Amino acid sequence: MNKSGNVRLNRQDWILAGLKTLAGDGIEAVRVEPLAKALGVTKGSFYWHFKNRDAFLKALLDEWRARATMNVITEVDRRGGDAQARLRALFTIVLSGTGRLDMEIRAWAAKDRHARAALLRVDRTRLDYVEALFEELGFAPEEAKARARFVYQALIGQFAMGAPAGPKDRLSEQFEIIFEMLVRR
Amino acid sequence: MNKSGNVRLNRQDWILAGLKTLAGDGIEAVRVEPLAKALGVTKGSFYWHFKNRDAFLKALLDEWRARATMNVITEVDRRGGDAQARLRALFTIVLSGTGRLDMEIRAWAAKDRHARAALLRVDRTRLDYVEALFEELGFAPEEAKARARFVYQALIGQFAMGAPAGPKDRLSEQFEIIFEMLVRR
DNA sequence: CCTTTACCATACGCAAGCGTATGGAGGAGG
DNA sequence: CCTCCTCCATACGCTTGCGTATGGTAAAGG
Numbered sequence A, B: 001m002n003k004s005g006n007v008r009l010n011r012q013d014w015i016l017a018g019l020k021t022l023a024g025d026g027i028e029a030v031r032v033e034p035l036a037k038a039l040g041v042t043k044g045s046f047y048w049h050f051k052n053r054d055a056f057l058k059a060l061l062d063e064w065r066a067r068a069t070m071n072v073i074t075e076v077d078r079r080g081g082d083a084q085a086r087l088r089a090l091f092t093i094v095l096s097g098t099g100r101l102d103m104e105i106r107a108w109a110a111k112d113r114h115a116r117a118a119l120l121r122v123d124r125t126r127l128d129y130v131e132a133l134f135e136e137l138g139f140a141p142e143e144a145k146a147r148a149r150f151v152y153q154a155l156i157g158q159f160a161m162g163a164p165a166g167p168k169d170r171l172s173e174q175f176e177i178i179f180e181m182l183v184r185r
Numbered sequence C: 001c002c003t004t005t006a007c008c009a010t011a012c013g014c015a016a017g018c019g020t021a022t023g024g025a026g027g028a029g030g
Numbered sequence D: 001c002c003t004c005c006t007c008c009a010t011a012c013g014c015t016t017g018c019g020t021a022t023g024g025t026a027a028a029g030g
Helices: A011-025 A032-039 A043-049 A053-079 A083-096 A100-109 A114-138 A141-161 A169-185 B011-025 B032-039 B043-049 B053-079 B083-096 B098-110 B113-136 B142-162 B169-183
Strands: none
Touching: A011 A032, A011 A043, A011 A053, A011 A100, A032 A043, A053 A083, A053 A100, A053 A114, A083 A114, A083 A141, A083 A169, A083 B083, A100 A114, A100 A141, A100 B098, A100 B142, A114 A141, A141 A169, A141 B098, A141 B142, A141 B169, A169 B142, A169 B169, B011 B043, B011 B053, B011 B098, B032 B043, B053 B083, B053 B098, B053 B113, B083 B113, B083 B142, B083 B169, B098 B113, B098 B142, B113 B142, B142 B169
16 A cells, blocks of 8 residues: 555556546646546556556547447447437437547547547447448438438537537437437438 | 847737637647747747736637627628528538637637637527528427527537548538438428 | 565656746837 | 837746656565
């Protein structure tokens, strides 16, 4: 134990703390000394587990990519149902979160090519999935592609806008109107 | 003149340079010493025009709000036409830009209450305008509100995603499909 | 019990940036 | 020509954060 009574940390502890800070305050706030203080250790620990800050950031990206790629999709598939039910489930699941981590990764991606590459892969995977749902709903490939992208962008925009102005403005509360429009052939 | 032959600067010169840096590299990159170097002066100039960095950032926000609130809307109204034509013009104008400045303001708003307040006002104004367009298209208030918000979010998401994966994935190239869906009653 | 391994503290040098203090320089107006 | 006003340069102290060097400690295994 160290002087404050905490147990010793491993690589994963640092990564989880890093993702937490990233989701909360952005990539610029992910700094080794403040992070060490938050974890109750000194940066001696950090530089034992990671070569430098850059290597740490790459590790954060890998962790995010691993969990962000399939999380929602597998949950939707687990619930099952027809395409319409799965699309509805997808909305519900996505809108139940805050999207903060994804948004910070997206902001990060505007300035870092590694983040951009990771984000592109994740976006691609998700888009393909939604596109397949629309095709299953009976839309032609081009139509499905367009609607999938539009929906995906709207979800991103939902999180980008943050807290809505009024209570009736939240996408989730106008769910049925939009859903109806999207699945209507 | 200073030693590099440049003329002296006023408040507006600093603000414009600040917005440029903000749009390019985000609020974290807006720092007085690098900015001074880019302008060919020292920070002595900066602290003559502004009390401190915070006051400068607020000035940037005011400038952005002043130009972002009405720019697109006035241009759309200038072109005129019926609601459908104006909605189409709005898409065209918005999609012709990069949205970088707006996106950086949005990222900034996640951590700063002043930025958040300014952004909320701008979003509110724009949303109301789009909502009015949909009402003019014959949609009921609730329906218009839902569609307006959905469209607005999708546009934000478009910029948040940055460069698209494939050439056929860009919203602007699937314009007609989406537009058809949006205005269909 | 004694060594090795894994993890951490401490102390250091360095760079970037904020804000301040002070001393000009150059044009405008009397 | 002299003075004031506007704008800027220079130099300083301070803080935060990166990365390194080195020594120390607790636990595990022989």
